[in-house]
Amino acid sequence: MGEKETVWDVVCIGQAVLDCIVRGREENPHRKRVYRAESITLNTGGDAVNESIVLAGLGRRVRLVCGLGDDPAGRLILDEVRRRGVDTERVTVSGKLCTPVANLMVEKNGSRSSVNSSATMLEGYTPGAEVVKGARVVSLASLFRAPLDQREVICDLVRAAKEEGAIVCADTKLPTWRQVELRDLEEVLPLIDYLFPNENEGAYYTGEKEYRAMARRICEMGVKHVVIKAGEKGCVACKEEECFEMGSRAVQAVDSTGAGDSFVAGFISALLDGRSFYECCERGTDCAARCVRQVGTTAWLEEMP
Numbered sequence: 040m041g042e043k044e045t046v047w048d049v050v051c052i053g054q055a056v057l058d059c060i061v062r063g064r065e066e067n068p069h070r071k072r073v074y075r076a077e078s079i080t081l082n083t084g085g086d087a088v089n090e091s092i093v094l095a096g097l098g099r100r101v102r103l104v105c106g107l108g109d110d111p112a113g114r115l116i117l118d119e120v121r122r123r124g125v126d127t128e129r130v131t132v133s134g135k136l137c138t139p140v141a142n143l144m145v146e147k148n149g150s151r152s153s154v155n156s157s158a159t160m161l162e163g164y165t166p167g168a169e170v171v172k173g174a175r176v177v178s179l180a181s182l183f184r185a186p187l188d189q190r191e192v193i194c195d196l197v198r199a200a201k202e203e204g205a206i207v208c209a210d211t212k213l214p215t216w217r218q219v220e221l222r223d224l225e226e227v228l229p230l231i232d233y234l235f236p237n238e239n240e241g242a243y244y245t246g247e248k249e250y251r252a253m254a255r256r257i258c259e260m261g262v263k264h265v266v267i268k269a270g271e272k273g274c275v276a277c278k279e280e281e282c283f284e285m286g287s288r289a290v291q292a293v294d295s296t297g298a299g300d301s302f303v304a305g306f307i308s309a310l311l312d313g314r315s316f317y318e319c320c321e322r323g324t325d326c327a328a329r330c331v332r333q334v335g336t337t338a339w340l341e342e343m344p
Contacts, residue, residue, distance in 0.1 A: 046173030047126070048099040048311055050205075052166055052196065053087030053181035054159070055105040055130075057112040057138060060296060062145040082296075083119045084141060086181035086210055089300035090307075093326065095124040096340035097308045102126040102174070106164035106186060112138035123340075129170045135163050143296055151295055160216045161185040165192055168199035176307055179209040180300070188217040190224065197227040206310065210303045211236040213243055220244060221260060229261035233310075235303050237268045250275040251282050264316060266306070266323075268299050276320050285320050288328035301330035 063077030083092070091103040103125050107113035109132050116138065121127055137158040145151045164186055171177045177200035179187050187193055200207045209231050214220070221228065221244045234257060236244060241253035254265040254277035267275045273286040305326030309319040 046100070047102045047175065049091075049094050049176045049178055049307055050102045050104060050129075050171055050174040051087045051091040051094070051178045051180045052104040052170065053090075053179060053187055053210075054085035054184050055083075055088045055103075055107055055113075055116050055138070056085035056155075056159070057116060057140045058082045058084035058143050058296065059140060060143045060145055064144055081115070083116050084143075084297065085116075085139070086184075086212070086300050087178075088116060088120060089297045090178055090180045090210070090304045091125045092120060092123045093301050093304035093340065094308060097304065099308060099311065100126075102129055102170075104129045104166050104170045106131045106133065106136050106161045106166075108132070108136040108138040108158075109134040110138050112140055129166070131164055131166075133164065136161060145296065155215060157216060159185055160188075165189070166196070168195045171196060171200045171203050171205060174200065174203060174205045175311065177203075177205045177207050178303070178307060179207070180303070182209045182211045183214045183219050184212045185217070188214065188219050190219055193219070193224060194227045197224075197230050201230045206232045208233040208303065208307060208310075209235070210299065211240045211244070213240055221257070225260070229263075231262045233264045233266070233306070234262045235266050235268060235299070235306070237270070237299055238272075241267045250284075251277065254282060266320060268302055268327075270295065270298070274302075274320060274324065276316060278316060283317065283320075285317075285324055288324060290328045290332050292331040295331050298327045298330045302327040 060080050061076050064074050087105050091101045094101045139159040142154040143151055245253045245256040247253045250267045254267050254275055257265045258277050264278045271287050275284050302323035306319045306323035309322035
């Protein structure tokens with residue numbers, strides 16, 4: 040194989056989590072501190088896992104890069120992503136890691152809250168720059184969460200991706216355990232082609248309150264294209280001096296878990312088709328709308344023909 044030969048449409052790097060989703064929790068009128076729920080389910084999660092499964096479901100050749108523990112949660116995630124057609128050659132399974140498990144509580148209106156443990160730090164796991172080989176797109180699917188929460192690791196991966204000739208996308212997260220921010224990546228921000236913070240992340244990283252101001256500020260830092268994901272309010276997208284807004288689709292929201300990941304996956308899929316910035320946002324919006332109609336990030340893919 041030649042040094043620059045493309046093998047993967049997308050290499051997704053980031054978090055792998057097992058989500059325990061509790062929907063519609065309410066107090067039991069017969070017993071104190073005992074609750075009832077509409078449903079309690081286990082689902083694969085984490086931005087990199089979600090993106091990779093959705094992209095594979097959209098017909099893309101996808102490689103997942105993440106760290107898992109040699110434990111039941113890790114085996115469940117690994118089995119599921121393989122079943123979905125995602126390449127796992129670069130997934131690291133280690134007895135020294137504990138696969139993160141997140142407790143997600145989903146309200147009846149689709150909003151959610153979550154609890155995570157320090158297992159998400161993935162102490163001892165660092166993906167090497169070689170994982171981006173052969174990629175058309177490299178997606179840093181959970182920027183500022185492990186393993187993408189160390190400046191040197193992020194910078195090395197971004198530089199390696201650009202040397203490979205890949206498009207670099209990054210979906211941000213708010214830091215939890217290690218504190219790394221956009222300003223810490225000043226030297227590589229101009230190498231990032233597309234950045235996808237949500238409205239809370241955009242406010243945190245820029246200090247701005249208005250969506251367009253958030254996006255413009257990040258563009259001023261050097262990022263080429265910025266999309267502020269704002270849930271039911273849609274999104275705001277900017278590049279250089281151009282900005283536009285796009286509303287969300289009118290659907291009955293059941294669970295917002297993974298909607299942002301589905302948006303990014305849909306956007307990247309359209310990008311691979313050579314679509315315009317606006318058209319990429321349209322496809323991302325469509326995928327996010329499909330996602331929120333069911334519990335779990337990837338359940339909507341079962342409806343695909």
